[in-house]
Amino acid sequence: MPKTSGPRVGLFVTCLVDLMRPSVGFAAVKLLEQAGCRVEVPSQTCCGQPAYNSGDRANARSIAEQMIRTFSGFDYVVAPSGSCAGMIRVHYPELFADDPNWLPKARALAAKTWELTSFLVDVLGVTTVNAEYQGIATYHDACSGLRELGISTQPRRLLASVKGLELVEMTDADTCCGFGGTFAVKYGQISNAIVAQKTRRAVETGASMLLAGDLGCLMNMAGKLSREGHAIAVRHVAEVLAGTTEAPPIGAPKPAEHRS
Amino acid sequence: MVAPVTSPSFKANASQALANAQLQSVLSGMREGFAARRREAAGQLPEFEALRDSARDIKHHTLAHLDLYLERYVDTVTASGGQVHFARDAAEARAIITSLCQSLDAKTVTKGKSMIAEEIGLNDHLEQAGIVPVETDLGEYIIQLRHEMPSHIIGPALHLSAKQIEADFRRVHTDLPRDRDLSQPATLLAEARQVLRQRFLAADVGITGANFLIAETGTSVIVTNEGNGDLTQTLPKAHIVLASIEKVVPTLEDCAQLLRVLARSATGQEISVYTTFSTGPRRPDDVDGPGAYHVVLLDNGRSAMLGTSFRDVLSCIRCGACMNHCPIYESIGGHAYGWVYPGPIGAVLTPSLIGVDKAAHLPNASTFCGRCEEVCPVRIPLPKLMRHWREREFERHLTPAATRSGLAFWAFFAKRPRLYRLVTRAAMGMLAYAGRARGRFRRLPFAGGWTEYRDLPAPEGATFQARWRGERGGRA
Numbered sequence: 001m002p003k004t005s006g007p008r009v010g011l012f013v014t015c016l017v018d019l020m021r022p023s024v025g026f027a028a029v030k031l032l033e034q035a036g037c038r039v040e041v042p043s044q045t046c047c048g049q050p051a052y053n054s055g056d057r058a059n060a061r062s063i064a065e066q067m068i069r070t071f072s073g074f075d076y077v078v079a080p081s082g083s084c085a086g087m088i089r090v091h092y093p094e095l096f097a098d099d100p101n102w103l104p105k106a107r108a109l110a111a112k113t114w115e116l117t118s119f120l121v122d123v124l125g126v127t128t129v130n131a132e133y134q135g136i137a138t139y140h141d142a143c144s145g146l147r148e149l150g151i152s153t154q155p156r157r158l159l160a161s162v163k164g165l166e167l168v169e170m171t172d173a174d175t176c177c178g179f180g181g182t183f184a185v186k187y188g189q190i191s192n193a194i195v196a197q198k199t200r201r202a203v204e205t206g207a208s209m210l211l212a213g214d215l216g217c218l219m220n221m222a223g224k225l226s227r228e229g230h231a232i233a234v235r236h237v238a239e240v241l242a243g244t245t246e247a248p249p250i251g252a253p254k255p256a257e258h259r260s
Numbered sequence: 261m262v263a264p265v266t267s268p269s270f271k272a273n274a275s276q277a278l279a280n281a282q283l284q285s286v287l288s289g290m291r292e293g294f295a296a297r298r299r300e301a302a303g304q305l306p307e308f309e310a311l312r313d314s315a316r317d318i319k320h321h322t323l324a325h326l327d328l329y330l331e332r333y334v335d336t337v338t339a340s341g342g343q344v345h346f347a348r349d350a351a352e353a354r355a356i357i358t359s360l361c362q363s364l365d366a367k368t369v370t371k372g373k374s375m376i377a378e379e380i381g382l383n384d385h386l387e388q389a390g391i392v393p394v395e396t397d398l399g400e401y402i403i404q405l406r407h408e409m410p411s412h413i414i415g416p417a418l419h420l421s422a423k424q425i426e427a428d429f430r431r432v433h434t435d436l437p438r439d440r441d442l443s444q445p446a447t448l449l450a451e452a453r454q455v456l457r458q459r460f461l462a463a464d465v466g467i468t469g470a471n472f473l474i475a476e477t478g479t480s481v482i483v484t485n486e487g488n489g490d491l492t493q494t495l496p497k498a499h500i501v502l503a504s505i506e507k508v509v510p511t512l513e514d515c516a517q518l519l520r521v522l523a524r525s526a527t528g529q530e531i532s533v534y535t536t537f538s539t540g541p542r543r544p545d546d547v548d549g550p551g552a553y554h555v556v557l558l559d560n561g562r563s564a565m566l567g568t569s570f571r572d573v574l575s576c577i578r579c580g581a582c583m584n585h586c587p588i589y590e591s592i593g594g595h596a597y598g599w600v601y602p603g604p605i606g607a608v609l610t611p612s613l614i615g616v617d618k619a620a621h622l623p624n625a626s627t628f629c630g631r632c633e634e635v636c637p638v639r640i641p642l643p644k645l646m647r648h649w650r651e652r653e654f655e656r657h658l659t660p661a662a663t664r665s666g667l668a669f670w671a672f673f674a675k676r677p678r679l680y681r682l683v684t685r686a687a688m689g690m691l692a693y694a695g696r697a698r699g700r701f702r703r704l705p706f707a708g709g710w711t712e713y714r715d716l717p718a719p720e721g722a723t724f725q726a727r728w729r730g731e732r733g734g735r736a
Contacts, residue, residue: 013724018684018724018725019684019716019723019724020688022720022721022722026722026727041728041732043677043681044677045672045673045674045675045676045677045680048674051670051674054648054650054663054667055654056671059674062675063671063675066677093596143630143631144630147629162539168665175587175629176627176631178587179627180626180627180628180629181622183628184627185709186663187271187274187466187625188709188710189271189275189278189713190278190588190592191713192712194587197587220714222715223715223716224713225712227702227714227715234369247720251695251700253698253717254696254698255698255702
């Protein structure tokens with residue numbers, strides 16, 4: 001681990017990245033370390049959003065308390081997800097609004113929690129990355145990051161510095177992909193109609209790669225694209241920014257020689 | 261009885277809507293239009309965001325002092341020669357209106373567009389009392405011919421194509437020449453005008469809704485684009501205004517502020533074609549106007565929302581922007597919601613009005629994408645209110661058992677990080693092995709809700725936490 005005097009960052013890798021796509025976590029670590037941060041990964045599970053959005057306030061609170069205890073000692077907490085960072089930044093203070101004991105702690109954690117690209121650009125002042133991708137990419141604005149945290153220009157600004165990458169905007173890049181957490185399963189048929197709009201828009205651009213900053217949305221769009229038979233590679237924006245695109249795209253098979 | 265409810269079968273309704281090719285074609289046409297027009301209208305007004313703050317503040321202030329402004333409103337209406345009737349629920353409102361109509365010996369009643377009339381199922385009730393209600397808003401007129409509910413709060417017949425409307429007109433207007441041309445929207449409109457003109461002249465009573473009720477002056481305000489509301493309320497012997505209690509605003513100036521955000525948010529117009537202010541019955545020197553002026557103020561559960569976390573729902577000025585920007589509404593249209601108010605505002609209002617047990621699906625059928633809140637002219641925190649309803653459902657065990665047990669299972673591990681790491685490491689390892697050939701699953705036990713429509717990407721293998729501990733060692 002590089003020894004630097006930079007800020008001590010607790011990486012909240014998010015449950016989906018932890019379980020489904022560790023590459024995104026390592027890409028985030030690489031980007032943060034390149035920017036001079038000391039990155040640590042405390043033992044963690046989830047931000048509690050599934051419980052919170054299902055109306056299960058009790059479980060959401062106890063998971064949030066666990067998060068606060070785990071991450072309160074860091075200078076910053078960074079997550080490669082606008083949705084999970086938004087949960088901490090916007091919703092933890094709401095969750096503890098009537099609790100004078102926990103509210104200050106929730107607010108303190110909220111104030112130092114950032115989504116990855118926003119942290120790099122808005123806090124650390126990063127303007128360029130050292131990465132290369134030859135081809136056309138398009139970027140989907142995941143809803144929570146866009147509307148709760150104002151993330152829109154930050155990832156695009158960093159993508160503009162990726163050598164060889166041409167960003168072609170899709171129509172309605174800022175409309176929902178139909179994921180919505182448990183919504184995608186509970187109302188699968190409606191979710192399907194919405195994601196079909198999104199994949200149509202992505203395909204229209206002629207891009208060879210679809211990017212976003214939230215793994216839930218990415219899995220939804222990747223799953224639909226592959227079901228429809230489209231060959232667009234789907235990746236988390238951090239993978240491209242870190243130049244770590246060794247792992248096959250989301251939902252794509254590993255090359256035969258690498259299968260274990 | 262209020263309007264019939266099919267909200268409990270929301271999923272089946274949605275499924276039908278998705279399979280309805282005609283509806284899907286109408287919805288995809290609307291998808292672009294409303295949002296683009298609102299964006300343009302808002303963009304042309306530099307103070308639009310500040311006006312939204314002001315609109316929100318006016319509504320919050322009014323709701324915090326609703327009792328005082330209602331009293332003031334009653335006083336000013338009375339002073340101008342009108343009469344205010346309070347109705348606690350739909351049945352009372354219907355009874356008041358019916359007896360007013362009967363006291364005026366009314367045979368025909370013309371109606372301007374009113375969501376409250378839909379909410380209380382007024383037309384059916386009037387018909388049962390032998391009074392003929394005639395909707396005069398073009399969209400409402402069309403859905404009345406079809407015995408349907410509005411599918412959108414400002415575009416009641418938005419779910420229909422011109423062809424369907426032509427067929428309805430040919431079916432109903434049998435006294436008109438068969439070979440007439442109805443191929444254009446303009447010819448449909450002209451025919452409706454022609455038919456309705458006679459109805460306006462024959463009507464004994466005109467019933468309108470109200471976009472605003474002004475406490476300062478006792479004035480009711482309607483916002484229309486067809487002028488039908490003006491004829492409805494001016495020509496007959498009596499004008500009955502039917503509105504819910506939260507339509508009151510303190511002053512004319514407050515009303516003007518709200519009007520500036522209303523049409524821009526709704527249709528992208530700077531202001532609607534007609535904005536009509538009416539105060540009391542015809543005075544001796546007036547050239548026209550109704551002989552009597554009545555206001556029926558409906559509560560129907562709204563006062564119980566004051567002082568609760570659902571109070572902000574009452575800020576709504578019924579512009580429809582939330583549904584115009586909702587990916588769910590755009591996919592399934594308004595009827596699938598199963599009652600009078602569709603879209604995000606319906607998802608938070610309907611549970612209050614018909615019971616959260618019946619409307620349980622509505623606040624759940626949202627991705628929380630937040631676009632509704634982003635465009636709401638009075639900044640109602642719609643996703644937050646939907647979440648509040650989900651919390652009520654969870655507390656009352658209305659949440660489906662499968663969801664509850666799934667959540668409990670997941671939360672058990674999420675609260676035990678060490679166990680979670682072990683279990684997820686093993687599970688992801690197995691899942692990755694199973695999915696190694698294709699990198700995704702086309703079918704997976706317990707994931708049918710997902711894999712019926714799209715593939716499930718397979719996990720990479722070891723979890724991040726396991727790999728991190730392996731690579732960086734030590735404390736993880």
